[in-house]
Amino acid sequence: QTPWSITGAMTLMIAHGLTSSMLSCLANTNYERTHTRTLILARGFQTILPLMTSWWLLANLTNMALPPTINLMGELMIISALLNWSTPTIILTGLGTLITAIYSLHMFLMTQRSKLPLHITTTDPTHTREHLIMTLHMLPLIMLTMKPALASNMFAC
Numbered sequence: 001q002t003p004w005s006i007t008g009a010m011t012l013m014i015a016h017g018l019t020s021s022m023l024s025c026l027a028n029t030n031y032e033r034t035h036t037r038t039l040i041l042a043r044g045f046q047t048i049l050p051l052m053t054s055w056w057l058l059a060n061l062t063n064m065a066l067p068p069t070i071n072l073m074g075e076l077m078i079i080s081a082l083l084n085w086s087t088p089t090i091i092l093t094g095l096g097t098l099i100t101a102i103y104s105l106h107m108f109l110m111t112q113r114s115k116l117p118l119h120i121t122t123t124d125p126t127h128t129r130e131h132l133i134m135t136l137h138m139l140p141l142i143m144l145t146m147k148p149a150l151a152s153n154m155f156a157c
Helices: 003-034 050-063 070-085 089-113 128-146 149-155
Strands: none
Touching (some): 003 070, 050 089, 050 128, 070 089
């Protein structure tokens, strides 16, 4: 219940909302083309949708809290507040962060870098609306990364 932890929690909530929403939109674009949510059946899209692969990479790197994203700033604030509160929590926090990074990397490699399955012979191209949605998710994340004071100004009610 310190100002540092509350600011970190609010920052991470906003970042997580934008990042997870973007990942869900990307998963839906894959579903619209393959009609399956199984990673093994929906893979290898880098060769046929290279720009969508860039969106997947940005979303996954943000999800893994890669520096200098706002996700990392929020996580560091929360981790330092947790460490001050109880030292053993670092084990659970580190484990959660590691599992998130492993799954994000696995998801990206499975959907983008694997070999294209034989059942995908044709697919629709990406649409402007899909790129607009991804841009509208990334712009606030980039703005908060460039000027984190925007986040703290929102919480100074």
